[in-house]
Amino acid sequence: MRISDLLNQEAIDLNAKVSSKMDAISHLVDLMDRSGSLSDKEAYRQGVLAREQEGSTGIGEGIAIPHAKVAAVKKPALASMRVNQGVDYDALDGEPAKLFFMIAAPEGGANVHLEALARLSKMLMDDQFREDLMQADSVSGFLGIIDRKEAELDAEVQKKESGKSSGEMTVDQQGYPVLAITACPTGIAHTYMAAESLEKKGQEMGCPVKVETQGAEGAKNVLTAEEIRQAECIIIAADKNVDLARFDGKRVIVTKVSDGIHKPEELIEKGLHGEVEIYHHIAGEETAEVKGEGLGRSIYKHLMNGVSHMLPFVIGGGILIALAFLFDDYSIDPSNFGKNTPLAAYLKTIGEFSFGMMLPVLAGFIAMSIADRPGLAVGFIAGMVAKAGCTFANPAGGDVNSGFLGALLAGFVAGYLVLLLKKLTAKIPRAMDGVRPMIIYPVVGILAAAVVTTFINPFMGIINTALTNALNSLNGTSKILLGMVTAGMQSTDMGGPINKASYVFATSQLSEGNFEIMAAVMAGGMIPPLAIALCTTFFKNRFTEKERQSGMVNYLLGLSFISEGAIPFAASDPLRVIPSCIAGSAIAGGLSMAFGCTLRAPHGGVFVIPTIGHPFLYMGAILIGSVVGCVILAVLKKPLQKMGK
Template sequence: MRITELLKKESIELGVKVSSKEEAIDTLIGLMAAGGRLNDRAGYKEGILAREALGSTAVGEGIAIPHAKVAAVKEPGLAAMVVPDGVDYEAFDGSLANLIFMIAAPEGGADVHLEALSRLSTLLMDPDFKNDLIHAESKEEFLQLIDDKESERYEKKARKEETKASDAAPAVHETAKSGAAGYRVLAVTACPTGIAHTFMAAENLEQLGKKMGIPVKSETNGAEGAANVLTKEEIAAADGIIIAADKNVDMARFDGKHVVKASVSDGIQKGEELIKRAVSGEAPVYHHTGAAASEEGGENEGLGHTIYKHLMNGVSHMLPFVIGGGLLIALAFLFDDYSINPANFGKNTPVAAYLKTIGEQAFGMMLPVLAGYIAMSIADRPGLAVGFVGGMVAKMGATFMNPAGGDVNSGFLGALLAGFIGGYIVVLLKKVFKKLPKSLEGIKPVLLYPLLGIFLVAVVTTFINPFVGAINDGLTHLLNGMGGTSKVILGAVVGGMMSVDMGGPVNKAAYVFGTAQLAEGNFDIMAAVMAGGMVPPIAIALCTTFFKKKFTEKERQSGLVNYIMGLSFISEGAIPFAASDPLRVIPSCIIGSAVAGGLSMALNCTLRAPHGGIFVLPTIGNPFGYLAAIVIGSVVGCVILAALKKNKTEA
């Protein structure tokens, strides 16, 4: 789709006089409506103003691009207005806006228009083209200028790419000369709507890089997803990274690189400054402490990695509900009086009752949220509602005989399955409705996907609930029936698993198991899991403190930070040490973690929150026993590591 297909003559106005930003917006909305692009003018204006509230869409140099992606839009379109005298659009550089394009995009609609919109944003970075548009004498000339520029720029680019493909071997040779990937600076650009600023910032950084003699590659996180994705080889070879984004982007891949963070507007207005900072070597080195993010999009992922990625998306969004709700429930017991009514402990006093009620409501959201975000990871936004409902049906334990639920305990496993089922149901629906006429594209995300997706996931989840409930009940009976020795072994296993890969799949498997058992009321397993996860950093910190000859000066300094990370339950603090000496560090940590997990079980320690480390100690059952388990496990890990490592002077 070309830009001129989105911009009708009825939606263009030249030589306009407006006195304020508000008047400019109203005029443009009128032009958009005149082009037949809107089904709710007021709703569209609300979306435009909501975007402006995040920050002015003026990009400086006399240009503004207000935009909104909302349900009030009937079909994608553009409106354009030339204001010869300019209007104050709250631009960063203080310039008056002479050229204003307004973008309308339908929420959840087909994305065929997004490439055209990104092209327009890119073309407007050319000052000569901008001036030609401002001085156009007719609407026809205005449209012709856009059409000619788009053809010149993108047909030329296509020919270049064909030439580059035919000369692939020499190109590879040249790239090898200039580094692993040829780019000194890599950039990621993103704005909340992903329509205009994302692409303008990317284009500006790349063009400035050419002028400065510093090759720059920009990845755009637009409304249709990531494009021009950075590869691992490019990241490894780059001198610095620029994140010009107003929303979250995948950061795990930049671990250990110099990263400059800025707003997407800075990518447009302060590009030269950002590039200089990126190559100076003075930008902070980014250290990722969360779960590893997905690999680059262009690679084929194995089935196991795909499942893991979707599951972790659900778990990461679920955790705030579990942590917040679990801590509020735990606090309710602290503020209650057991002697009033032991059977109602946790709700005897008004404060306790309030905390426990709110905590239970937040905690109860964990299963729908888990399922919803698993489905969203699989099927994008249309999967969210379908997964949520699937998780809710699993939480209710609904069956065909009793749709209201309560007969079975589908729980965490049921919600997990509902998330995957819901996500792939939406993927299937997308394929089924792929050949619908374009005129019906808008009803797919707002009617067909939610209606059929919710119905189908509810039916399937209702069918599997009894079977999943039987598995859950069997597991619960098994855990409850475990004797002392069996429970200690279980604690040692899950504790040890937390140290196998410290933030990797095995670690996460143990953590998810512990979190799932919270929902079933098995609080001792979660306690063993957290104890096991706290040991590796603490054990290493102890070893760097008491066995200094085993480490370099730099390692000893890094080791001190691990006290804080370990006490905060951040296992990843041990990763640099494990990576440099895996054969000694990992076995030591596994044994220490297993000891801590086993002792936690043996001492009947419980934990109602899945995170927090030492800071949630008041909410832990048998807190002194828990501290003892962590200390003993850490000391064991420290001593084994010291015995295995040689003095640095001996190495």
């Protein structure tokens, strides 16, 4: 498949007028929709925005390649636009983006289009090609430039293949001093741009570099065992896990895929002449950490890895427990409420099984994020020791309640203990490598993590008990204020660190029996999209036609507790949207607390309303908060006519 098969004239705009990153994405999505490639335009746009949250697709050099691989794409396609004056797109080099190619890839099915997308990504690394596209005076001329460049690349490939078949000595046979692997999460654009950048810079430096690309269509240009044996260094430029086992005993540089795009000379020079650690593979390990990551970011990443794996257990268990109370008969035996009837007893038992896994799973996956697979079992057991509240005086547990905080700390202890064991055993004979993952890590690691966790349990128990007692003692104004603060945090960054901190805190309190905080937080998270949806409905003159269309989707997102639906509006007008949403969320959270609403399930939106304590009052709190946010936003935003639009 050729690029011209994916990009038609209706999806190209050479004179786009956009003023922000969100405008650029919206305009490109509209162009993409014209090609008939989307079954759900808004779902595709949300997929693009989700990809942007992982890292900007503004790769620098005036290029941006926003993309998404989602079910909302009916067939693979490209859309392109040129913004001659440039627009701030949070590019990696800080420069405005002028040339845009948006990629739409279907979630499943054949991947015949991926070769063309890979070819386009490589072509965009050519300075002259980009300049020619910027100078094109018509859409047909724009497409003609792409066709000619693509034909040129095809000819180069054929020439290379012809040289191999004729028996000419090639670099492949002579060996490469530097090898590389590039990979990005979606495997569509950055993977191939990094590969092209490394190969091109290697040629300029007189140091041929062979790059294996691990893209969406699988590994291409795979490094051979002989090439690896002859190479002086291997560069891993990747933002996802890469199997390093075959590089045992070689000098390996592990870095980000963006460094492969923007720092190829630095990486190659370091690979040839710099101090690079020799990688020693350990059975059971597959990946290495990217260097240069800040401590705060690293800790946050490990914590979020544990939380993301924990949430399915909490959500599933919490909803089943809530349903047990909904279907039970309180009058049979108030002291056994939740298990009085066979159905309720079964639901509550299964829910408790799931809910009971929360703390071990949290600790296990924090440890795994830190130390890879060897950390998983160690973290699980440390989490169970924390959950049981084991002490040296009572190894069976039950004396203290270290709770969520104890399990969280246990996960970090387990992970870093395994890392310590790796370093301490790094010098053992190679013949004994199999002993490390099979005996040393599980036996020594589990014992050491359990001992440390047992030691800290009493201290964590004191902290956890004090926090629980303090929260339980809150009433009146203090209680309402707590609900306002935790709910308001949901609207500050719409799925960012502050939002997640509020959510994790509320989730942690579920295991302590504090169900009111979770209700307030979910109410706060539902407000941003609902307030925006109401405002686009009742104050239409404050929004463009595109924004009003997007606003309708926010009704569903808000009712489903998906606060990210407000991100496009917040990004385009943060000074008005964010304060309005924070105010609405705070009001909803405060009212939820005042009404004594409770929630045992940490997700679900309106779909779990029947399981909420005081459901009608809770819906009232959400409605009032949404209206408050809507009205404040309407007051802050002036009608478009008055702004000259």
